[in-house]
Amino acid sequence: MSRPFRHPFQESQFDIFEWYPKYQACLRFFVDHTQYNGPVQTVAACVNIKLPFQQMAGSSAPSSPSSAPSRPPGDAYGSVALVPYVRRLVATGFDTPAVLHAFFGDDWPEGVGPIHETERRNYLFAAKSDTWLKVKANYDMADGQTIPFLRPLQGVTEKEIVNAEANWSDWLAMQDWMLGPLAPPGVSDSRGPRAQGD
Template sequence: MAFPGASVDTPSGMTGDPQFDIFDWHPAYQSCQRYFLDHAQHNGSVQAVAALINICLPFQWTPAPIVNSGQPPQAGAGPGAYQTAWPRPGPVASSRQGPYSWVSLVPFVRRLVVTGFDKEAVLHGFFGDEWRKGVGPMQECERRNYLFAAKSVGWAKVKLQYDMSPQETVPFLRPLQNVELAEIEGAEKTWSEWLAMEDWMVGPRAPDEMREEPTADVLRHSED
């Protein structure tokens, strides 16, 4: 299985990262979408991984396959022939670049995470050179979500959350791979915030250590 071109940089996250810029992230995400639709889904290595983790690629969707990002919108295009837990929207139009096919990458990132395939080389093979900026933040979120799901309920209910349809069930779950201490500590902090939320310990009731500090931008605006 060949997925060359991965590097070792750390992706910038969107969970609690004050430096995350949505307007900087979005073009990279669109680049990942185009690469996934135009190139990756037609690559034999990507198809092999998708078959193993049991998720259909867009060109395999019926009755409205999406074979590339330049495919014009189709009348009646929508979910596949069966009902799915995450209905797949049909292609939509972009006023700037003309018609293009829009496909969410989240289900694919989720499936790679829970099966232990969210490795750098695989993510690069699926989403291209911009994967770190485009889907790296989503990978971080989904890894944390997976940790939270495992802490919240038992194995069977966790698996159910990641089954997409009777035809696209998760064939196996693997414990989170390549975990670093910083990732665990970040998840622990966010989990504590969630537990406080369950007890309504938010806003003026939030524990002192969980209260948000004003950012530099807010402080500057307050001084103007």
């Protein structure tokens, strides 16, 4: 019996087709509106990450939507990924609901929430895997966007820790190739049968 597909966001009720329109709404809100707001610009400056308008070519990047250059429809959205912003907010402790709402709008729990949850778990894994200096280097970005500081994960819940422990065990099992038919009992709930002759 083959192992059933397990979505990267780890939630059994997660539907990628319901999620994507919410993600797009967050992306549009961020690109069209909040990147030009003073509070979002302040947080971005504090955590040293460039906003999309700051990454545009030339030094005459607009600071407000009214002065933004005209673009083909969808052009700005295709060149912007929200994951780097979520990663930077998590690693600096700015990933509070208020800040996430300020960056990504009302749809953030459904549109960016699954990414936020995964990035919090990734940050826990990074801290467990390596030294502070190497973790910091992994959160640095090109073009002078080095992370100015790291903070321990803020507002951690017991559920997050339990989920992270379970996923860490899965990771360790994979490092030892203990997957599928070789998975030990309790590590994977979908052990396949061993090949004949094993």
